[in-house]
Amino acid sequence: MINEQMYEYGSKSSVIRELFAYGLERKKIVGEDKVYDFSIGNPSIPAPGEVKQAILELLEEPAEALHGYSPAAGDPNVRETLADSVNRRFGTHYRADNFYMTVGAAASLSISIKALTNPGDEFITFAPFFPEYEVWVTTAGARLLVTPADTKEFQIDFPVLEQLISPRTKGVIINSPNNPSGVVYSEKTIRRLAQLLERKAKEYGTSIYLLSDEPYREIVYDGLTVPFVPDYYQNTLVCYSYSKSLSMPGERIGYVIVPDEADDSRRVMAAVAGAGRALGYVCAPVLFQKVIARCADVSGDISAYRRNRDLLYNGLTGLGYECVRPQGAFYLFVKALEPDAKAFSEHAKKHDVLVVPGDSFGCEGYVRISYCVSERTIRDALPAFAEIMEEYRSGRKENV
Ligand code: PLP
Numbered sequence: 001m002i003n004e005q006m007y008e009y010g011s012k013s014s015v016i017r018e019l020f021a022y023g024l025e026r027k028k029i030v031g032e033d034k035v036y037d038f039s040i041g042n043p044s045i046p047a048p049g050e051v052k053q054a055i056l057e058l059l060e061e062p063a064e065a066l067h068g069y070s071p072a073a074g075d076p077n078v079r080e081t082l083a084d085s086v087n088r089r090f091g092t093h094y095r096a097d098n099f100y101m102t103v104g105a106a107a108s109l110s111i112s113i114k115a116l117t118n119p120g121d122e123f124i125t126f127a128p129f130f131p132e133y134e135v136w137v138t139t140a141g142a143r144l145l146v147t148p149a150d151t152k153e154f155q156i157d158f159p160v161l162e163q164l165i166s167p168r169t170k171g172v173i174i175n176s177p178n179n180p181s182g183v184v185y186s187e188k189t190i191r192r193l194a195q196l197l198e199r200k201a202k203e204y205g206t207s208i209y210l211l212s213d214e215p216y217r218e219i220v221y222d223g224l225t226v227p228f229v230p231d232y233y234q235n236t237l238v239c240y241s242y243s244k245s246l247s248m249p250g251e252r253i254g255y256v257i258v259p260d261e262a263d264d265s266r267r268v269m270a271a272v273a274g275a276g277r278a279l280g281y282v283c284a285p286v287l288f289q290k291v292i293a294r295c296a297d298v299s300g301d302i303s304a305y306r307r308n309r310d311l312l313y314n315g316l317t318g319l320g321y322e323c324v325r326p327q328g329a330f331y332l333f334v335k336a337l338e339p340d341a342k343a344f345s346e347h348a349k350k351h352d353v354l355v356v357p358g359d360s361f362g363c364e365g366y367v368r369i370s371y372c373v374s375e376r377t378i379r380d381a382l383p384a385f386a387e388i389m390e391e392y393r394s395g396r397k398e399n400v
Contacts, residue, residue: 005138005139009135014131014360015356015357015359015360016039016040016356016360017040019037019039019040019345019354019356020037020039020040020354022349022354023035023037023039023354026352030352033376033377033380034352035352035354036351036352036353036354036377036380036381036384037354037373037377038353038354038355038356038368038369038370038371038373038377038381039354039355039356039370040370041179041244041330041331041370041372042249042372043243043244043247043249043330043372044304044305044372044373044374045247045300045301045302045304045305045372046247047246047247047248047300048246048247048295048298048299048300048301050294050295050298051246051248051291051295051298054290054291054294054295055287055291057294058287058290058291058294066286066287066290067286067287068286069283069286070101070283070284070286070289071283072273072276072277072282072283073097073099073100073101073273073276073282074099074100074101074255074283074284074289075101075286075289075290075293076096077096077293078101078289078290078292078293079096079097079099079101079255080095080096081293081296082099082255082292082293082296083095083096083098083099084296085296085297086257088297089228090228090230090231092228092230092259094257094259097269098257098258098259098260098269099255099256099257100255100256100258100269100272100273100276101253101254101255101284101289102241102253102254102255102256102276102281102284103252103253103254103281103284103285104215104241104243104249104252104253104254105213105214105215105239105240105241105243105254106132106136106241107252107254107276107279107281107284108213108239108240108241108254108255108256109132109133109136109173109211109213109239110136110139110140110275110279110281111256111272111275111276111279111281112209112211112237112239112256112272112275113136113137113140113142113171113211114136114140114275114278114279115268115271115272115274115275116170116171116209116268116271117137117140117141117142117170118141118170119141120168121141121142121143121168121169121170121171122142122143122144122145122166122168122169122170123137123142123143123144123145123169123170123171123172123173123211124144124145124146124147124161124164124165124169124171124172124173125144125145125146125147125172125173125174125175126146126147126149126156126157126161126174127146127147127148127149127361127362127363128149128154128178128180128181128333128358128361128362128363128366128368129146129173129175129361129362130175130179130213130361131360131361131362133173142170145164146362147160147161147164148160148363149362149363151363151366153183153324154178154181154183154324154333155183155185155186155189156185156189156192156193158192158193158196161193161196162196162200165196165197165200165208166204167204167206169200169204169206169208170208170209171208171209171210171211172193172197172208172209172210172211173211173213174193174210174211174212174213174229175212175213175214175216176212176214176216176226176328177216177217177219177220177226177326177327177328177329178216178328178329178331179215179216179329179331179368180331180333180356180358180361180368181324181326181331181333182309182324182326182327182328182329182330182331182332182333183324183326183327183328184220184224184226184327184328185227186227187227187232190227190229190232190233191232193210193232193233194210194232194233197210197233197235198233201235207235207263207264208235209235209236209237209262209263209268210229210233210235210236210237211236211237211239212229212230212236212237212238212239213239214226214229214238214239214240215240215241215243215244215245215254216244216245216328216329216330217240217245218245218299218300218302219244219245219302219305219328219329219330220327220328221302221305221306221309221327221328222327224327224328226328230257230259230261234259234261234262234263235261235262235263236259236262237256237257237258237262237268237272238255238256238257238259239254239256240254240255240256240257241253241254241255242254242292244329244330245299245300246292246295246298246300247300248288251285251288251291252284252285252288253284253285253288253289253291253292254284256272258272304375305330305371305372307375308330308371308372308373308375308378309326309330309332309371311375311378311379312332312369312371312378313325313326313332315378315382315385316332316334316382316385319382319385319386319389320389320393321334321335321337321385321389322334322335323335330370330371330372331368331369331370331371332368332369332371333358333363333366333367333368333369334355334366334367334368334369335365335366336357336358336365336366336367337388337389337392338392339364339365340364340365341357341358341359341364341365341366341367342357342359344357344367345357345367347388347391347397347400348367348384348388350400351384351387351388352384353381353384353385353388355367355368355369356368356369356370
């Protein structure tokens with residue numbers, strides 16, 4: 001007998017992957033530029049030149065140092081360099097031993113969740129949310145509770161959240177800038193969240209950890225600043241990766257920060273290391289640990305994403321589509337033109353427009369559009385979006 005739960009996860013590919021695979025096949029038939037694939041969140045901006053430079057320079061270093069194991073938590077010099085960089089940016093006072101290097105945000109989150117979980121524990125997140133949360137929380141042995149989306153502003157519905165918090169609440173997972181809504185939580189939202197969690201933890205005599213999933217931390221527009229969550233809530237674990245900020249998703253590199261201020265901080269860090277060990281996430285790729293240490297203060301040029309955001313947001317809302325204006329990440333979360341977003345996505349496919357139904361993110365009636373694509377894809381797709389709108393408005397949709 002095999003593990004049925006693992007079989008389920010492994011044999012059912014995600015809706016996003018399915019759409020992406022469909023797009024690749026379809027492109028072979030109708031041509032690359034005739035399929036408007038907005039399905040996947042693969043950065044379209046190349047990694048900054050400094051990344052290539054760092055790789056080339058590092059390749060000249062002695063092979064033993066470059067290809068050998070690092071300590072399980074990561075190279076101490078790398079962790080110290082990253083701590084110094086974070087301290088300069090956010091006025092913190094972290095040391096190397098507040099950092100655990102990981103293979104991307106996926107590992108940052110899954111080991112943090114596993115490190116904290118005991119049987120019967122619950123985590124709470126907010127729709128729309130990254131679908132893998134469900135997998136990581138469930139396989140750690142906890143239960144994921146979801147606060148339904150506040151579809152007006154996609155901030156947090158606090159009265160509902162308050163009802164979900166109980167003595168079983170081990171953690172709350174937030175993701176801002178958000179995939180898939182593109183919304184950035186305001187300082188007001190973070191402050192209110194911190195106050196609520198503090199009050200509830202005190203009321204129940206428990207520790208409630210806030211897991212801040214931040215792969216899009218640097219991808220924000222309009223001069224906005226993303227609040228640094230540990231400044232507002234001391235029980236925060238920062239789950240970071242360079243997949244989006246430095247366009248390095250294939251390199252699988254990120255970190256968890258466990259601040260000294262978090263409850264039981266040293267034991268939590270030891271448990272993070274233990275979870276890394278249990279899940280086999282030790283010694284993140286050493287070459288790329290060293291690359292990001294050299295690029296610790298580098299930021300990518302996100303102007304192309306901003307141009308895409310403006311083009312798509314203005315284009316779609318001009319056609320009558322409804323959507324909250326995203327201030328970060330590279331996604332638009334658009335109201336489907338019928339209540340069933342899966343049916344809408346299927347209909348859009350007939351125009352070779354590939355958009356992901358919001359059901360995958362726990363929010364029905366919406367679709368996610370990833371605009372980390374070429375500007376041309378957006379320009380070429382807008383007439384197709386116009387036709388789709390026209391078909392729904394005129395009732396001609398059924399005949400297409
Ligand atoms: N969290 C969110 C919200 C994401 O969008 C992603 C990737 O798309 C991840 C986590 C996983 O990131 P990584 O590729 O760094 O593991």
